[in-house]
Amino acid sequence: MSEGKNVDALFLLYVPHNRVASPRPHRDDATTHIRFRAARGDAHNRRLRYAAPRPGLGSGTPRCGRMERPPRLLSSPLWLHGRRCDVCVSGAALTWTAATGRTRIPGRAAGSHCVPVCEIVGVQEAAGRSQKSEPGRWPRVLQKPDKSQQPAFTVSYVGRGRQHRWRCSEVTFHCADWSTCHQWVQTIQEQLSLLTNRPKRLLVYVNPFGGKQRGRQIYEQKVAPVFSRAAISADVIVTERANHARDHLKTEAELKEYDGVVCVGGDGMFSEIVHGLISRTQLDSGVDQDSPEETLVPCSLRIGIIPAGSTDCICYATVGANDPVTSALHIVVGDCQPLDVCSVHHDDALLRYSLSLLGYGFYGDVLTDSEKKRWMGPARYDFSGLKTFLTHHQYEGTVSYLPATGSVGSPRDRMKCRSGTKGRVAGGEGEVCGHKCCEHELRLSPQPQGPVPVRPPLRRDHRPHPRPQVLAPGLPAAPAASHQQGRPVRPPFRGGAPRAALPLRAPAPRRGLGAGPARRREGAVRPDLPGPPGLRLRCAAQHLELRRRDAAAHLHTSAGSLQDHPAVREGHRGAAGLPGPRRPLRGVDQPPPPGSFSLVARRRPARTGTASPALVRFSASFLAKDGRR
Template identity: 30%
Template sequence: MLRLARGRVSALAGDPEGGKQRKGAEAQPPRVLLPSAPPRSASERILQRGIFEIDGRSCDVVLSNSALRWRPIQPERPAAPAAGNSKCDFLSKEEFIELKDVFSVKLKWRRSAKQQKGGTLLGITLFLCMKKEQNKLKDYTLNLNNISEDHCASWAKHLKKILTEFSNRPKSLKVLINPRSHKKEATHVYYEHVEPLLKLAEIKTDVTITEYEGHALSLLKECELQEFDGIICVGGDGSASEVAHGLLLRAQMDAGIDTNYILTPVRTPLPLGIIPAGSTNVLAHSLYGVTHIVTATLHIIMGHMQPVDVCTFSSTGKFLRFGFSAIFGFGGKTLAWAEKHRWMPPNQRKDFALIKTLASLKPEDCEISFLPTEVSQDSEEASRNEYGTTESDCENQWQKVQGHFLNISVMSIPHLLSPGVLVPNTRLNSGSLALILTRNTSRPEFVKHLKRYASFKNQLNFPFVETFTVTEVKIQPRNNSGYNTGDVEFHGTSSENNYPWNVDGDLMEVASEVHIKVHPQLIKLFGGNQEEMNDYKLTLNYS
């Protein structure tokens, strides 16, 4: 069977042999069980045919424009096999890989420790991206051994030419690293785990380590972006949200739209890749189905794209920002407390903020207006632009809810967590928002509700929790007197009466009503379609 051995990427980038093999049972490379090779399609053209040693066996190898197929060469006089000999069946089986799973091709050399070039040619190494388990992607190698330099050079040339024809794969990336994310590990994460893979795939990078809050936003407003095929953010949810906001804001500027009054935003032409290096990484988890650095990097290298809905936030008719989610009330106050104590270690700061907010738990008197998804869809069928209805079209179809609320969440993405899901039945590009209202209740009941987020139990199954599927929502606090919880008053630079909002992990302070509207598929993120990924199964075992 096909044996794909995974070595250290940092070693493979310079030497495809991948360094020394581990001892004992761990030295055995994984054996990947692939389905039987399908018959060649009419569109599959044979480009080359030759002999290579694969997994210790001489094989007849055929390269087409879409696949690499091989079959072990049978000895001239094989011993007569017993009836039903499975070993004989195994030896005659054709195996294959699809070239769309290959992201790099290198000549394989044997070199001394100090030798940088030359050496003894061993063959060709193909680097593949394959799904292992739980949506994780891994890089593997397939070695085609042959000592003929002309033979290997010809094959490597054909293989590399095929890879250049995958036009969706990036060739140049702008990388933004937030060195202060979580435990200040983002720089290490990039240079130790991400950069070696990007170099292996021969992707050019321009790296900027941000120096202050808002640095990425300022850079994206002024940077020459046309030379890049995508933007990469290494950090947490707040960093990713800032970069997404900057990309979309730049797209509006380039389109000549007044960024103070954005009603119908244009899409950004550049995709965004997110390398999870924050404390929660909710956005990356929702995108990839798992928080895994190599998985995120391989999605970027392979050019997997996922269109994602984005919200606009505005107040009194003036545009505030783009974002994927917002939390008002308990979630906003907790973040405000945490931001006041940035000097604390991340985990300690989060626990402190949670305890302080619970200790002063207090509902907010609000009026909430929203446009249900069904209404918006009906109106869209009548006429309207690509983003649905305008407020005047649905003036009599908005619904209102008022009362005292402990927490209000507005989400355009699923917000996958481990092990639970913050917003069940929500997709990345459904064109709708999940509005979750948590009405006033006792502190013990509210704590019980919060604990459900860390379990598989339904956190929405409480009598004081209401959910709606909407396309727009307006939230108006009715006690416009600011927040005061003892020794800390939350206020912004322009007003003493600002209310704290948690927008994708960033603190946003607003004094009055906030209008949130979803815009379908406004940005593309590097990442695979979760439904397609779940259908792609790969079994690993060890012989």
């Protein structure tokens, strides 16, 4: 998003009703598996009782565990691979058990097998011969059974593979007569028809241009057969230009006829669909999207994502794999995952909606450059990333952040955004937070006056480069640090939580730092420096590191950058000894003496954990009275 470079943006958290395929934990992680499903709706909890994986079972048909047995709808002996087994279907599951204990079904553990009804893709009468399913190739299924052969029906269901991948497994049961076969098919289809969360009709947009330009083949060979087996009808539109899907959704598409929209493409294609769908919903509801004050109306249609792009980030993030068959099966069974959406405004006009990533500066430049190198395929991101990195650009901006105060939220919890600000979506389907210019605002703005300065070329004497002046009002005032016996009391460490500032005194300069001009200047304490005494720099990032680079102090964490933090600039500046390069600094326990500076600094958790992606990177420089650094 290169245009984000020069915007004064407001971010609104918006929980739409769009539902996309949900990630599934790996079956090896039984704890995560259970917790994940227990947090879902009744249908999923029911599935849990049947499909909870047993450790060491590997990927096979889910085994029936502890379960409350619902009444049987149909039960009869049938034949599977020439062996007799007892088959039973209830409102919850289809089970089959080998008639003798010694009977083993090839590829399956011996004994009872169970497929939850909600994971049955479809059932069809079939010719009486075994057919093998392969991902991407669909077995030939006859609509009218060949009466010269034994009557049989085939049940397709979700099979679990490795790395969150699903495959369409199937089992063919042979019956003694056709009436039994019809009865079985009818009963299972009735149960499937009771699953109201499954889509019946879909609008599919295929991008033939994205990724390796295989969108059309991926849909025809891998996705369409799954949809057809699940009796889903699809209207397919192959896009002819960029923004074709967005414009069609916005203006022409008869959305009432569909249960969902499917995009076959990468993240750009998904973004088109999101923009088209959200815009259409707001237009139909008479909501002005350009106004950041407006509460957005959630979309009623679900979005399915079939990966056919270069990176497929959003598919990974929601489904857990970039596999077209897995995505198609998630769509078929009606899985959903509500997502938060950001809207970015500038000068009372909507710029973009964003779901997975909002890039500024470096990201924007990488994306802009990589678009010119599509011929390189997915490797263009690596190339452009390296190229942009080597150009050593600096990006100026001011970030006010949303301090996280509560527990971790979920788009599904229908709670307000964690920032605790106002806003509610009409209809109660979701929540909108209308963050205004207040303490809880996340804001990104360029340097308020003048153009973004260009970093001068490196100088051989390693003297610091002059840095731009940024004054950004509106930063929350720092709370006074509590003291105990003259020492500041540090709040207990809680990962992810915002931290109040504590005074920190810079340590004495290290020995043997050399006598370069920059170092000599840093080592000198200047009591005559301007600024209020006792600066408290407050920031939400809890993992800060203070280091010296080009004779300037840099506070940095894990992501983003902020130069000339206003709290630093407006505060008590000094040039007391700065720590060495990349050396983490802990807070010291004395308020800063006049002429020195105070900074919040936390040791970066090197081994213990990863920093929250919400953290902001601060890069602060300190000016001497005469403007030198």
